[in-house]
Amino acid sequence: MSTSRTLSQKVWDNHVVKAEADGSVLLYIDLHLVHEVTSPQAFEGLRMSGRTVRRPDLTVATEDHNVPTENQHLPIPDEIGRKQVETLRANTSEFGITNYPMGHKNQGIVHVIGPELGLTLPGMTVVCGDSHTSTHGAFGALAFGIGTSEVEHVLATQTLPQPPQETMAITIDGELPEGATAKDVVLAVLARTGTSGGIGAIAEYRGSVIEGLSMEGRMTVCNMSIEWGAKAGLIAPDDTTFAYLEGRPHAPAGAAWDEAVDAWRALATDADAGFDREIVMDGSECVPHITWGTNPGQVAPIASNVPDPDSFESPEERDAAARALEYMGLTAGQAMRDINIDTVFIGSCTNSRIEDLRAAAQVAEGHSVAPGVRTLVVPGSGLVAEQAEAEGLDKIFRDAGFDWREPGCSMCLAMNPDKLAPGERSASTSNRNFEGRQGRGGRTHLVSPQVAAATAIVGHVATPEDLS
Amino acid sequence: MKPVRIVQGRAVPLDRSDVDTDQIIPSDWLKQVERTGFEKGLFSEWRDEADFVMNKEEHAGANILVAGPNFGTGSSREHAVWAIMQYGFEAVISPRFGPIFANNSTKNGLVCVQIDGEVVQAIMSAVETDPATEIVVDVERRRIEVPSIDVDEPFPMSDSVQHRFLEGLDDIGLTMQKADDISFFEAGRPAYMPSAGS
């Protein structure tokens, strides 16, 4: 048996309940996160077949996608959204699952609360009926999104059958340029790979740029793994990881902590282990980026111009770019900085953690939002909101004219009252710029929190440097 | 899940790449708690346009969807698969599928036929020229045939997925037979693993 293994292979091997002859395995799941949108039909399926939840103690639910970000103490005005939240409450109470409801300080976007409660730990397997489950890979956990049938499968058995996986390394060495953020790192990866470069593989982010990121930054990068086509994205746990986790509510303590850290250190990819594919990038590529199109791979540096569809090689890409420019109402050759913005959204599981809010507040401090620009600053969870308010960030935002909201997915997707109107253009710190993603006919530009804040102040696409 | 051996019929040509699951079923439609009724949401934003291909009379009743590359990327919503199937499609042909979508399809009996982009384009043109073009997706032989343009190509499908399609097997039932293995594994998990209770 070969002894050199990658991080993800080690985590995988540690969770094989049963290996089948064709290379597929039954994989044990350590943590199953549940939210109101992708779970109702799974619970219904359980009831219909007379099954129950095998490990309610390894299952945690929260309300995030549908919730309004104002007046959370009141019932949800939208009847169907309210029904979905009520259904989650009924299901979790019937099956004995912990649920963090609106207004609870532990409530928030499912991918924000797992890590901050210490429920997500290195070396674990984590699943959720949500493609951005890859976020948890920042801790060296094997974390991926699943469909509703699989949610039902995990509820019933705490396992998932999995085919053999390809591994991929994405190495970013060198240093980040001035003004670059973790969001720009992953947008630069997208610029390189497009939306399908990850081919469903389990990717490991490595190299000095990745090692230099904070946990929040690593979560931002891993969050968008699915956007470039990877199934999961992992980062080897190190001292930064351990410092973040120590003392969190569900993290081990005392002797168990020491034992865990020893085990976690051993997870790093062995020096001579090989990957099925490898991409190598340099930190200097990660300058501030912005998307100009209708998929996250249609992205370019802010200091550049909207590309000409004819500049793309394949006919597919040319067509897609032409369609995107039409939908986005942009002209080829237009400077990115000349794009006027109606709405700025700072939030989502990509960029709603305390560090993101601190960075945006630092840019906003002492400035005012440009006239006519609508803003939403939406903390990722009750705990993030509490911390931000303790640090006075809410006041900085409010003083600058930003709208400070209550936690939830908000304008990341058009399932709650925070939506774009047709033709309305946003600079958004979320992860998807698909047609209609933020509201029917809405036009989305994905950016970092710093760029979003600067853009709100100037009224067109801007970086913090443009403010001085 | 019902057994699926052969899908035979006419197709709708959706000549677009990167059709993500937000387009297949916009998020407004995800608020239901039932498992049915999603056909109304299928491509709902595009279907409002009169000249959208699915609105054309000559494609009414088609049970196969032909699409450009990167079909079903993006959000994990299984509602996308439900919407496609509840509308009446039994197979989707594309050069490349979003991995979660492809996996969700296997749980519901929707056949994802992944074949070379040039062959997909050939089928697309054939269907655009003659909407009555007959397509046969044979799960048992793992081949797709379009006799009128001499296409007879293999498509990938793992043995275990094929077995489940042919027999119409329920994944959960199969796993429950391994309950002893699961209990054995659970007994060996490290004590520091967190639990949500408390």
Ligand code: SF4
């Ligand atoms: S913030 Fe957006 S991407 Fe993240 S879980 Fe919510 S809806 Fe999904």
